[in-house]
Amino acid sequence: MLNRRLLPILLCTISFSSCIDFFSKKPYAYQEPVRWAWKPVYSADDSYTRVTYQNGAAPVKRAGKIYVKGNYIFQTETGEGIHIIDNSNPAQSRRIGFLKVGGSEEIAIKGNYLYTNNYYDLVTIDISQPGEAKVVSRSPNAFYAASGAGNHTWELPPDTGWYQCPTYYIDSVVSGWVKDSVYAYCLNANQ
């Protein structure tokens, strides 16, 4: 009981003390060194919003959640998309296609509309013609609990030395590097 009462007070003290530190003129004791180093340049990249359909069975690497509607079963390939299974004859069910949707983990369907998460966005996909599956609406950042965000890879700066560690975004990529005075604590020692 004592612990329970003390905990909030302790937490408040800690959070307030960090606030005071944050606003005081004297900077916080440890700071990342500012260096003349490489700084990433980001470009908008909405390629993650592209949803495509491919005919035939796709391999299963990380099988995910299941959903059934009518003669079709849907199973997510965690973070990659959705397998479509023809179940009109359950004894001979087969994967007939794959809907590529980055970040996908969840499925629900009403009529011809499939709802899933495209990374953090809630998307509605018209599946009346699977071959022409298309996103008909999108609610950005409706579902932040999804995993697999920021799977972009990036090229290291052109030479060795310190660089600012790139932040991962879904909707932008590192398209280049410029020299700047930055907090740089990533070190490229590979070249």
Added chain:
Amino acid sequence: MKSKYFLVILLWCTGLSCTKDGVQREASSGSGKGGSLAKFTIVGNYLYILRGSELDTYNIENPETPAFGSSVHIDWGVETLFPYNDKLFIGSQNGMFIYSLNDPATPALLGQAQHLRSCDPVVANDSVAFVTLRGNACGPATDGLYVYDVKDITKPTLVKTVEIPTPSGLGLNDSILYVCQQQHGLSVYNIENPGSPLLRREITDAYFEDVIVYYNILICYVNNGLRLYDISTPSNPVLLTSLEN
């Protein structure tokens, strides 16, 4: 006159048999059915989504463009969403929450049961809710199948705990309950007396994560794909198709 009554009775019986099945015939404009691990579910014209510790409601009367309606704070670590009639059963890492959908646009808390931290999907009917808790990865709870009496929906009471290793998703088929147990396979319980589930069968040649009971078919999410079992005899699933790797 008599024939009119007969027709009414016939229709009424048809309705009864539908509810008894526990399976709703779906219209093509209707929604489908998800597993017990789902974070998305559709009831009528509403799409419910678990997001972090919130339950979000979207109106999908116009299914092409879901319209965000409300957001209700549930609990830290909400994981699964199971619709039953006009209720939503929500499994979180700290307990089971039951929400009323009387006003489908704004779900309202009816009752809850707290338990030790764990992973926990829920399935339920009018009188009983089954929850699996898996302690290892998510918290200190004992692995097992937990049976709650929910006749008084505001006060779910624990009536039975069956200790079983690594339970995951589960599916309810009238008096039969399917419990996925990951590397320990799939267990089939007779739950005619829900207070004392009787183990009827175990299938141990696959890693079972979740199931959907769909008419006479048991759709299983296994760790490397999908398996379909014939459950014309619900207590005895017979393998139909395996779509693995």
